[in-house]
Amino acid sequence: MNATTRTGFKARSDAALANPTLKTAIDRTTGTAERKRAAALAGFAEYEAARSRGSAIKDHVIANLDHYLEMFERNATASGAKVHWAATESEACDIVIRLCREAGAKRVTRSKSMLGEEIGLPDALGSAGIERVETDLAEHIIQLAGEHPSHIIWPAMHRTREQVAELFNADHKPPPADDEAASMVQSARHVLRGKFLSADVGISGANFLIADTGATCTVTNEGNAELTTTPPRVHIVTAGIEKLVPSTSHAMALLRLLVRSATGGELTQYTTFHCGPKRPGDADGPEKMHIVLVDNGRSEMIANEFRDMLRCIRCGACMNHCVVYRQIGGHAYGGTYPGPMGAVLTPVLDGLAQSRDLPFACTMNGRCAEVCPVEIPLPTLLRAWRGRSWRAGLEGPRMRAGLAAWAGLARRPGLYRMASGIGVRALRLLGRSGWIGSLPFAGGWTRHRDLPGPTGGTFMERYTARGARRPEDRR
Structure with a gap:
């Protein structure tokens, strides 16, 4: 068993993202697995x-x-x-x-x-x-x-x-x-x-x-x-x-x-x-x-919020469909079990302090739960680990300050819409042919891939343009 650390996980992820041969190998296998599973379930x-x-x-x-x-x-x-x-x-x-x-x-x-x-x-x-x-x-x-x-x-x-x-x-x-x-x-x-x-x-x-x-x-x-x-x-x-x-x-x-x-x-x-x-x-x-x-x-899992993970029959479907796993592979996770199911199990086995990055290595798109054959709510379990990490004070000062600033903005709809509009327009200026090659504070993303540029206005602008009314307009 390989306990992972914050530094170790990030270093392994960087190394995996910079390895084109690894990406080729992962795509070959997970792509085939995804297609074969879809065909099997269709029948x-x-x-x-x-x-x-x-x-x-x-x-x-x-x-x-x-x-x-x-x-x-x-x-x-x-x-x-x-x-x-x-x-x-x-x-x-x-x-x-x-x-x-x-x-x-x-x-x-x-x-x-x-x-x-x-x-x-x-x-x-x-x-x-x-x-x-x-x-x-x-x-x-x-x-x-x-x-x-x-x-x-x-x-x-x-x-x-x-x-x-x-x-x-x-x-x-x-x-x-x-x-x-x-x-x-x-x-x-x-x-x-x-x-x-x-x-x-x-x-x-x-x-x-x-x-x-x-x-x-x-x-x-x-x-x-x-x-x-x-x-x-x-x-x-x-x-x-x-x-x-x-x-x-x-x-x-x-x-x-x-x-x-x-x-x-x-x-x-x-x-x-x-x-x-x-x-x-x-x-x-x-x-x-x-x-x-x-x-x-x-036995401890039976009595806590991770009980549903004990349903797992070790099929691997969650990792075959995981957008994160398919970019970095299994070794980057650092534990016995990789992918979404590993991000839930590794903190159980190695302790949250040693593996707190894993529950955050997820986009929360829910694909893993959709394909799980025994209906394990993996995103819910990952959120539970994030909550434990926050309550245990494992997040650094910068993360806590950043989330506090975002929460303050999110509680003020008018200010949030204004900031979103400014952000979208700034991103559009940075984009070239629809893609952004570098971005302040987002080097972890743009170091290995381009960021898709915005194709229109903010979500609320596009939502309103389609004829939808804002909640405050309905009163």
Whole structure:
């Protein structure tokens, strides 16, 4: 987990905005994701009803979390798995490292898991001297690059195909035949296959925890989760407690939303339910299965204004449609989770003082809430963090003075309209061919892009010109 600071966030944002290759990589992936999601929903007439049902399922579980946690533990234990409880990220890592050492593990394979990134498991395994092999293709790429994920669905989306080819040519023996996607995928398969079969422990996350069966569910398009969890002697699952659903049918209802919102498909290539270790007569499977249930601030969220964030099914749609994320990418956010959902979760995980810039890295256009498959009111939650930041006195003197001046102006309609008129006319003078290349006090914007010039008068002038009456004229 990478705690962000005010200076760090601004520096990372500046670096991202100045990187044209990054912008190309982001546009390729998010643009495709946006189009595929739109096409998938166009053929899903029941989407709004399914969305409401998904939201209701998650709200029901959150309201009865203690009941479903006990049910899940009881049924998972009955299936032969062992359930462990971790209140914090450090406790979770300690449990996983202990289980690996008990298994005598020298090499572990790991299927993509944002919860694992949240608790800092990759670094913990390295510190314990245990070889970690990331098996998801994108995670394999960023492991070679020594980076953290920049997106929760496409962790290596910040990397172009050409950059991936350079990594593979430097690391893979033999290197891929060329830089075409098929050749590079075949090269990764060649490198990873032996490691799948020689791992002592396989570690996965869980998209859903099924309370009435004690099963865990993984969703992938590569089959790497199955190769991670089946050949090793021990399978360890790490999952947040909010991943619970009452039954398999509820999981399937949420899967219809998750897959369409994440990748634009109807169902992933591999949707697997793991219910305990190998039983007598089973052809394959782990000898032991451990499930580590992680709180890490989630219980506190149930009791505060960020409760709705626990609905999140980690589809990534909010960041694919976010105008800020699509300019700066995921690493600029500095935490485990980027984009709008990360701007809500990172202050929970790292503390508001360390991440107060994130709730302000938003235009409040509401697009993230429109596309969320479980109806999370992300702009409302971001405003809540802004309010907390203000009440905690985390805003600097210049910001507080500026907002006080603006508030004083906004309370005086006549003065506000006069100032707006002067501002619009001044901007028009600064504009060239409809764009403004530099502007006092707006260097953060114009340093990396031109500002659109005003196309007419102020809003109130144009509103009045269309025949609308001002409120005071109606009396």
